[in-house]
Amino acid sequence: MSEWVLYEVFVRSKHGLNHKHVGSVHAADNEMAMENARELYTRRSEGVSIWVVPSATITASASDEKEALFDPSEDKVYRHASFYKLPDEVGHM
Amino acid sequence: MYAQMVDTGTKRLKTLEEMSPEERDFQEKIDAETKIEAKNWMPDAYRKTLVRQISQHAHSEIVGMLPEGNWVTRAPTLKRKLQLMAKIQDEAGHGLYLYSAMETLGADRDEEIQKLHDGKAKYSSIFNYPTLNWADMGAVGWLVDGAAIVNQVVLQRTSYGPYSRAMVRICKEESFHQRQGYQILLDMMREGTQEQKDMVQDAINRLWWPALMMFGPHDDESPNSQQSMVWKIKRKSNDELRQMFIDQTIPQLEFLGCTVPDPDLKWNEERGHYDFGEINWKEFYDVLKGNGPCNHERISTRRKAIDEGAWVREAAVAYAAKQKQRAAKAA
Numbered sequence: 001m002s003e004w005v006l007y008e009v010f011v012r013s014k015h016g017l018n019h020k021h022v023g024s025v026h027a028a029d030n031e032m033a034m035e036n037a038r039e040l041y042t043r044r045s046e047g048v049s050i051w052v053v054p055s056a057t058i059t060a061s062a063s064d065e066k067e068a069l070f071d072p073s074e075d076k077v078y079r080h081a082s083f084y085k086l087p088d089e090v091g092h093m
Numbered sequence: 094m095y096a097q098m099v100d101t102g103t104k105r106l107k108t109l110e111e112m113s114p115e116e117r118d119f120q121e122k123i124d125a126e127t128k129i130e131a132k133n134w135m136p137d138a139y140r141k142t143l144v145r146q147i148s149q150h151a152h153s154e155i156v157g158m159l160p161e162g163n164w165v166t167r168a169p170t171l172k173r174k175l176q177l178m179a180k181i182q183d184e185a186g187h188g189l190y191l192y193s194a195m196e197t198l199g200a201d202r203d204e205e206i207q208k209l210h211d212g213k214a215k216y217s218s219i220f221n222y223p224t225l226n227w228a229d230m231g232a233v234g235w236l237v238d239g240a241a242i243v244n245q246v247v248l249q250r251t252s253y254g255p256y257s258r259a260m261v262r263i264c265k266e267e268s269f270h271q272r273q274g275y276q277i278l279l280d281m282m283r284e285g286t287q288e289q290k291d292m293v294q295d296a297i298n299r300l301w302w303p304a305l306m307m308f309g310p311h312d313d314e315s316p317n318s319q320q321s322m323v324w325k326i327k328r329k330s331n332d333e334l335r336q337m338f339i340d341q342t343i344p345q346l347e348f349l350g351c352t353v354p355d356p357d358l359k360w361n362e363e364r365g366h367y368d369f370g371e372i373n374w375k376e377f378y379d380v381l382k383g384n385g386p387c388n389h390e391r392i393s394t395r396r397k398a399i400d401e402g403a404w405v406r407e408a409a410v411a412y413a414a415k416q417k418q419r420a421a422k423a424a
Contacts, residue, residue, distance in 0.1 A: 060132070
C-alpha cells in the first residue's frame, strides 16, 4: 500500500454550501480515491459532491508563521462594520 | 474501552516550572482546551502515546469485524443480514478514520498494521472471545458497542484535533450499532421460544465480564492514566467510565428480563450507583498477553486477508500506471 497515494477528501454536504474537509483516503489513482471516499465518507447521504486532492499538492501555512500571517489583521478594527457607530435615528444599516 | 493500557513512556508528571518553554506553552494550550493540530509543536512522548492509542483503537475496529463476520452467512433473515453487513462496513470505516488520524502524526499505516500482525500491537481484549450463537450478535451490539460509546463520547473532547474529529464521526454511527443489537435481543425475548430466550441469557453470561474488562484495569493499577489525563488524551478514568456503563446498562438489562452473572451487583442508594463484584483480572491480563480463546485465530485471519489480497493491491497499482501511460500517449 506504500505505493498508494494519500488523498484529502472534501465533501459538499448540501447544495449551496462549501466543500468541507472530512478526512483522507489511500488510493492507487484518482478514480479509486473517489470510489474510496464515497464508501468511507458518504455512506449515509452525508454529501452531494466530493473532491479528492493528493495531500502532497496542498500548501499549508506553518504553525510558526501564525503571527506573521494573522496578527496584522488584529489591529485593523476599522475593517469591521461594528467599528462605525451610527446614531439610533439612522436605523438599521 | 478500545485502547487498553496505553504506555505513555513517562514515570512522573512534570510541573510547569520543570518544563521547557515549548512544553509549557503546549501544556497551557491543553489546559485552556485549545485543540492540538498536526503541525503544532508537541512533546515526543505525547506524539508516541497518541500513535499507540489511536493505532490500538483502529486495530480494535478492524479486528472487531471478525467476530461479527462469523454470522453474516448465518443471520436468521435477510433484514438482519443487511443490518449486520452495514454495521461491519461501519467498523471498517471507523478503523480507516482512525488510521487517517494516526497518519497525521507521521506514523505509517502499513508499519502499524505490520506490528499488529507480528503480535507487537494490542487491540481490545473483547474481540478475543468467540461469538457462539445468534444472540451474541445482539449482545455484542448492545454491550460491546455500548461500552465503546461510553468511552468514545468522552473521547470526542480529547486534546488532539484529528482524533477528536474522528471520534465525533464515529459516535454518530455507533448508536445505530447499539440499537440494532438491543433490538435483536428484545425480539428474541419478546417473541422467541424458550430456547431462543436461553440463548440471550447465555450470550449475556459469557459477554458481561469481558465487556467490563474493556475499560481496562482499576485506576490505581493504571500507571499511564495520570499522564494521559494531564495531556487530556484521556478525559475520564477507567473506573469512572466502567461505573457509567454499568449504571446505564442495568435498567436496559432489567427491561429485557435478563440477569448478569454477578451475585454482588446491587443498587447502592447512598452512592447513587450500582455496586458490582470484582473482575477476574488474571483472565484480563492473560487475554492481553495473547492467551485468550481467539487471539491466535483473529491474527491469523488478518494475516491471511492481507496476504491473499496482495494481488488485488498490485493489480490496482499496475492498472493505475497503465492508465497514466495511456493518457500521456493520447496527449
